Amino acid sequence: MKKAIRIFDVILFFVCSVIFGVIIWGNVALPDSVVTYDGNNSPIAKVFTYTAKDTSLAVDRQSSSPRRESLKMFGVIPVKEVSVTEKAQQSVMVSGEVFGIKLYTxxxxxxxxxxxxxxxxxKSPSGSAGIEVGDIIVAIDGENVYTSDQVQSIxxxxxxxxxxxxxxxxxRFRNxxxxxxxxEREGCYKAGMWVRDSTAGIGTITFYNKNSGIFGALGHQINDVDTKEIMPMLDGEAVKATVSKIEKSTRGTTGSLECDFTNQTLGRLLTNTDCGIFGAYAEVSDCAKEYPVASIQEVKKGKATVISTVENGQPKxxxxxxxxxxxNENNREKNMIVKVTDRDLIDKTGGIVQGMSGSPxxxxxxxxxALTHVIVGNPQKGYAVFAQTMVEESNN
Known part of the structure; x- marks a missing residue:
């Protein structure tokens, strides 16, 4: 009898540990807010359900929105409260062509x-005054400044x-x-600081949103190469570009697409965010095709494809x-890890290279x-952002 009780206690302890482990995991790993499109099925609905007014709903079941729901495991054990928003299915024109970026701060x-x-x-005049790397100069003696030439002149x-x-x-603003x-050596007065007012680069266009007239690209923010801080964008331009050379990625070394910019403007850049850059497009690319947007809960581990332009000027x-x-909503650039399995792409690029960011x-x-970053230690792997996150950002 005592042996049976001990076995029962062990089993009960094991079951409770599993349940509490799943609850802790659910609090950390599951989203605090959910946007669902037309009642799409969610893989986590098999375990977790919302409970509202004594009615159990699958994680992505249609109902009024927005609303607060209790997320429960097997419809019984409470895990956390989440915000649920129901929306109509969105569709966008998916691109994948490479483009040039001109950004002004x-x-x-x-x-x-x-x-x-x-x-x-x-001596360091600017450093002694309290100015630091990463600070953004907005005015000198009451005069707004926008270019490094203007600062140098003043x-x-x-x-x-x-x-x-x-x-x-x-x-915060500070003075x-x-x-x-x-x-003496240069024969002039110096403030002792280096400044920058613009940057240029390449990336990949993810989609064109016809409802908003906005395109989304990169899947991550543009940072200053020196300060590593996000570039505060005043204006910018997206221009057509063609791939001229590929530097392949190897283990420990990030490769890149080298491109030639053209004079053809694709659109005007408007915002630089942690999940991509967005702008008003002039026209939709001929290579773009319409796709519905998957809700976050629809994305599953397993096979997929990526659309990138690495040769012949055409996305593939x-x-x-x-x-x-x-x-993790606090790191929207790295919602997924993906692995390139296509031998053709691996042979051409070594996996993921700079310039492929934004590839749908x-x-x-x-x-x-959309692709966002390469994992330097294994360039056949990289990070990606959810499409729903980018599309929702483009609607703001």
Missing amino acids: DGVIVVGIQEVQTDSGK LGANNGSSFDVKIKRGE FTVTPIYC EYEIEITRIGF IIQNGKLAG
């Missing part, structure tokens, strides 16, 4: 603090007088007083596998996501 970014050589040694045309410099650091010092589908899915991922006839 809102303000001027401080990308370096420099010491100035004087008769009494090296600070350079002086005889050592002080300037009131207004900067943006994070979400500093910078006094340039005379550099290549086979990949989605190996991992996460719902298709699964079960729907737009499921």
Whole structure:
């Protein structure tokens, strides 16, 4: 009898541990908010259901929205509360063509603090004043500034007088007083900082949203190469580009697509966000095809394809596998891990290279996501963002 009780206790402990483990996992791994399209089936609905007014609903069952629901395991054990929004199925024109990026900042970014050589040694006027790398200069002596040439002209045309410099650091504005010092070697006064007002690069267009007139690309934000901070965008331009050369990725080394820009404008860039860049398009590419957008809950581990332009100027589908899915809303660029399985693409690029960011991922006839980053240690693998996240952002 005692042996039977001990066995029962062990089994009960094991069952409780599994249940509590699943609850803890559900709180961390499952999303806090869900957008569903026309009652699509969700793979997690087999275990987790919403409960509202004593009525159990599958995770993606249609009902009024938005609403707060209790997410329960097997319809019994409460896990967490989630926000549920029901929307009509969205469709977009999926592209996959490479394009050129010209981005101009809102303000001027401080990308370096420099010491100035004087008769009494090296000094840093900007650093001593409190200015830091990553600060954004928005005005000098009350005059708004937008270009590095403008900053250089204002600070350079002086005889050592002080300037009131207004900067943006994070979400706060601060004011500093910078006094340039005379550099004997160069024969002029210097403030001791490097600044940047623009950047250029290449990427891949993910989709054109005809409902909003907006296109989405990259799947991740554009950061300054020196400060690693997001570039505050004032304006920008998307231009047509053609692939001229491919530097293949190898283990430990990220390859890239090298492209030639053309004078043909595809659209005007409007926003630079953590899940992609977005802009108003001039026209939809001839190579774009219409696909419905998969809800986050529809995306599954398994086979899929990615559309990329790596040769001949035309997008092409290549086979990949989605190996991992996460719902971390604080890191929207890395919702999935994908693996390139198409031998043709591996032979051409080594896997994923810079310039393929934004390449649309298709699964079960729907737009499921977009490539964002290569995993440097294994370039046949990379990260991806959910398509629903990008499309929802384009509607804002």
